[in-house]
Amino acid sequence: MKKLILLLSVFGLMTACDNGEAKKEVVKEIAENKAVLNLTKELPELSIYNLPSTWTTQENENIELKDLRGNVLVMVMIYTSCKAACPRLVADMRNIEKQVPEKDLDKVKFIMVSIDPETDTPQRLKKFSEENLMTDDHWMFLRGTPEDTREFAAVLAVSYKKISPIDFSHSNIISVFDEEGVLVHQQEGLGVDNAETVTAIHQEVSN
Amino acid sequence: MKSLIRLAICFTVLIQSQLYGQSDSMVEIEGGEFVPLYGTKTEIPVGDFLMDVYPVTNAQFQKFVKENPQWKRSKVKKLFADENYLKDWKDDETLGEDQFEDAPVTNVSWYAAKNYCECQGKRLPTVDEWEYVAMANKEKADAREEKSYNRFILGWYETPNTYKNRIGQTFKNYWGVYDLHGLVWEWTLDFNSVLITGESRQDSTGENNLFCGAAAVGATDLMNYAAFMRYAFRGSMKAKYSIKNLGFRCVQDVKPEAL
Numbered sequence: 001m002k003k004l005i006l007l008l009s010v011f012g013l014m015t016a017c018d019n020g021e022a023k024k025e026v027v028k029e030i031a032e033n034k035a036v037l038n039l040t041k042e043l044p045e046l047s048i049y050n051l052p053s054t055w056t057t058q059e060n061e062n063i064e065l066k067d068l069r070g071n072v073l074v075m076v077m078i079y080t081s082c083k084a085a086c087p088r089l090v091a092d093m094r095n096i097e098k099q100v101p102e103k104d105l106d107k108v109k110f111i112m113v114s115i116d117p118e119t120d121t122p123q124r125l126k127k128f129s130e131e132n133l134m135t136d137d138h139w140m141f142l143r144g145t146p147e148d149t150r151e152f153a154a155v156l157a158v159s160y161k162k163i164s165p166i167d168f169s170h171s172n173i174i175s176v177f178d179e180e181g182v183l184v185h186q187q188e189g190l191g192v193d194n195a196e197t198v199t200a201i202h203q204e205v206s207n
Numbered sequence: 208m209k210s211l212i213r214l215a216i217c218f219t220v221l222i223q224s225q226l227y228g229q230s231d232s233m234v235e236i237e238g239g240e241f242v243p244l245y246g247t248k249t250e251i252p253v254g255d256f257l258m259d260v261y262p263v264t265n266a267q268f269q270k271f272v273k274e275n276p277q278w279k280r281s282k283v284k285k286l287f288a289d290e291n292y293l294k295d296w297k298d299d300e301t302l303g304e305d306q307f308e309d310a311p312v313t314n315v316s317w318y319a320a321k322n323y324c325e326c327q328g329k330r331l332p333t334v335d336e337w338e339y340v341a342m343a344n345k346e347k348a349d350a351r352e353e354k355s356y357n358r359f360i361l362g363w364y365e366t367p368n369t370y371k372n373r374i375g376q377t378f379k380n381y382w383g384v385y386d387l388h389g390l391v392w393e394w395t396l397d398f399n400s401v402l403i404t405g406e407s408r409q410d411s412t413g414e415n416n417l418f419c420g421a422a423a424v425g426a427t428d429l430m431n432y433a434a435f436m437r438y439a440f441r442g443s444m445k446a447k448y449s450i451k452n453l454g455f456r457c458v459q460d461v462k463p464e465a466l
Contacts (some may be wrong), residue, residue: 045286048286158399
């Protein structure tokens with residue numbers, strides 16, 4: 001069975017990397033056209049939507065990252081049993097969210113990716129979202145396989161390590177992606193001034 | 208249909224490489240517990256696994272690239288490799304003139320290395336697995352306190368351009384593995400589990416005197432220093448980096464369940 005999963009993941013990577021030449025120039029959609037973003041055009045080479053991984057949301061739905069195409073993404077990696085930095089990272093995310101105008105919120109997804117997929121089941125993520133009053137549509141919690149989580153962290157330049165059965169050390173980085181999945185901004189650290197992050201989101205939404 | 212064909216192709220490649228995998232040299236590493244030189248002070252369990260005797264060579268990677276064109280230099284997506292990817296190759300499929308076929312492949316990103324191993328039915332070793340096997344010298348599974356062992360490693364760190372050498376010319380260690388020290392640095396699966404901070408000296412298992420080499424230097428200081436170099440290197444990596452002295456090898460779990 002493990003082999004089969006491996007085979008499938010190899011297959012996934014192959015298809016993902018088999019998209020042919022990506023166009024260098026990405027034509028920016030004007031704001032009015034966003035709803036009908038052309039999903040058939042080539043992804044930029046640097047897009048995270050080139051990653052073939054599948055994730056489960058707090059609603060227990062399976063998605064691929066590219067299903068998020070067309071949204072501006074604000075992403076952070078956390079784990080729900082975390083007592084030290086994560087609550088502050090979550091607070092930072094909420095802080096950023098508060099500064100995004102109401103009218104823009106349907107174009108932005110605020111996404112928490114678990115670095116502890118073994119513990120953070122969809123049910124647990126759901127509970128966490130409710131406890132933290134993050135139940136609106138623009139909040140999303142994702143859980144993947146340990147391998148895909150490691151790979152995704154590599155993309156975000158996030159480091160993490162399990163240091164005890166219940167604890168991880170991890171870097172505190174909040175990343176912003178444009179609607180084609182290309183990284184446009186990162187803020188590192190806890191409780192840092194997030195003005196630049198908010199500006200980056202605003203810019204991408206109004207592009 | 209198209210995807211079915213692709214699946215079949217990768218499947219064939221996988222089967223072939225499985226066959227290779229058997230004859231191709233891997234050796235069994237008997238797991239155990241060890242205290243890594245860096246990052247924790249507690250014993251870490253390492254399970255049994257198989258490890259490639261040698262790092263992946265230019266010729267092997269050349270074959271992989273031909274079979275998996277998405278990893279050709281001109282095709283690879285920028286998300287998965289920076290501009291130094293295979294940069295010394297003459298073109299997409301040809302090695303550079305001064306590159307030996309049996310020298311370790313370098314200038315490969317973590318994504319490429321990871322996929323190479325996956326397509327062989329293998330995987331990259333974890334940091335802990337790599338460090339566990341790399342504790343060995345010729346005679347002992349854990350030679351970290353041997354002065355000669357540490358001198359060898361540090362001597363290598365100071366020797367330029369060893370990545371151009373052929374594989375198998377350093378020593379065969381206790382497990383039968385070559386080239387963990389003395390040839391190239393190697394990617395690990397969870398290289399991004401290393402968190403180096405300004406105060407990282409305090410994370411070390413040794414004394415807090417890594418940077419105080421002027422006083423009497425014992426074997427423990429040397430081994431901590433050598434390990435610190437490796438962990439710091441890993442901590443400074445990004446997955447798409449392709450570096451001239453950084454290669455990789457693969458490992459495999461001992462009893463993979465049958466298909």
